[in-house]
Amino acid sequence: MSHHATAQLQALDDAQMEQTVGQAYIEMDSRLEGTEKFSRITFGQNVKIQANADSLTLGGNYDNGLGLGTGTDFNATNISLGYIDTATGAIVPFEFTNPYIEWAVNDVTNDMVGFRIGFEDAKGILQGNFANFSGNIGMTINGNPASLFTTAGGSITNNRATYIGETAGSCTDGSDCVSLANVQSLSVADSDGTGTADFFLSFQKQSLDWGQGPVATKGFFMNVPTNTNLDVTTTGSSTGRLATEFIDRGIGRWNVTATP
Template identity: 30%
Template sequence: MRQQAYGYAAVTLFCLGIAPVAQAELKPISEETMGEVTGQAFMQIENIDGGVDGLQFTRMTLGMDVETRVNIDDVTAGEIDGGVDFAAQHVALGHIARNDGKQFNGRTYSAGDTVHFEAFKPYIELAEDPAEGKLSGFRMGFGQARGSVSSLTSSFSGDIGLKLDDGSGTIYDATLMDQNAQPTRRRASHIGIVDPAAAPADCTSGAATNCAPLTRLQSLIVGQEGTDGVTDFTNDFFIGFQREDVNWQSPDGANVISAEQGVFINLPTSMTVGMNQLITQGVQRLQTHRNDMGKQLF
């Protein structure tokens, strides 16, 4: 045993002794060998010209894909001047299928299956005014996003791409409004139809016309309309924080979305909901907890 110990010690000392003089040579590899190597940058940085606004944009995109289901108790953003730009309780991304055979995102799920919120290529984008050398705003979003968003929202700033059916088959773009049925994209509490061709909106409780509280809208499917009823990915889902009004470009450059000062959430959806349903029943909440607590959870 002692001889073995001496042997191990000798080998160890020998290795330690030659370590300081060990050498390695870097050799170039052929293009053919390089062609067999694949990879992807973890982060891509783009500088984008803002055009007529004179702003300069820098977008940092992460080369990663995320599938998640998450619950958040309370979210408050932009609390200033005696109000709040966005306030919601029981926020959830993704949900759980209640019944067998339910179809979401082009797939069929069984009861109890998790239906993830899919978020690909997350990014952070900065808008800078080069004349003043100040940050005009920044936003966080996804190159592609699709899935359910659930909440009990009392104040919303931004845009919700919902469509509403007035009951006669006429479809309108939903309008965010305050409790007095005045259209607004800042700190809205209600949603409905505001159009010269439609009946005037009235948000009076118990006698509402073309107006419903945002709390009636408990679950939405983020995405854009695809073929065969399948919801496709959208690249316009983001939350922005602006010191001044900013025109944000879609990641593919196809759209420009004007965001007002403060917090701005752009929530694209392919859903169409009946106005009367929204007033009387609302859009029921999807199952967002492992133990199902009901369709009108809060």
């Protein structure tokens, strides 16, 4: 006796499709804003990560107006996502939901003008020893909205900043402003502590509005929404740092107490 089984794919009509529920692994979409066409690929994933990098330097090989090869957009050491709770030994990861890549093309010339990596939801601790920073850090200083500054007593900037201080202040070091070297940890989140959709890293040939967060300036740009506040009372005021290794090797990846 023999048995045969046969199967065949059948197309679903519109009524059947309406009753079908599923989750796509990859979603693709595009939109036109002015002369720029934005295309995005979103990956339907939940990612939890604890990762370290010795150093990261970005945006140094182009003319930013100061001359080719003059400075860098972003320079930091001991970069990390997530941390280790040394009291329990537990890894506390940085969490991403639905990461995406996005690019912008001039609809007239068909030239690519920008590229971005972002997440529909992100939450966790970002740490590093920041020498200079291009982008936006949405923290508060002394409970007031903050902006990046060129240097102490300098001007507000989104490009190659070395200080952060009260937006309405004069960037007086130790009063309403502090060196970025003192901001070693940031809680990436919305103001209420929940996940944020505005954390992204991007590169642009020109200033570009990606449709969320601040307008990204030419070169490398990182947008960091955070509910972190730093009360500045001295030039040494700092956020402190959390461990990112299980053993203190004396290389700047261990707990550092915040300094008021």
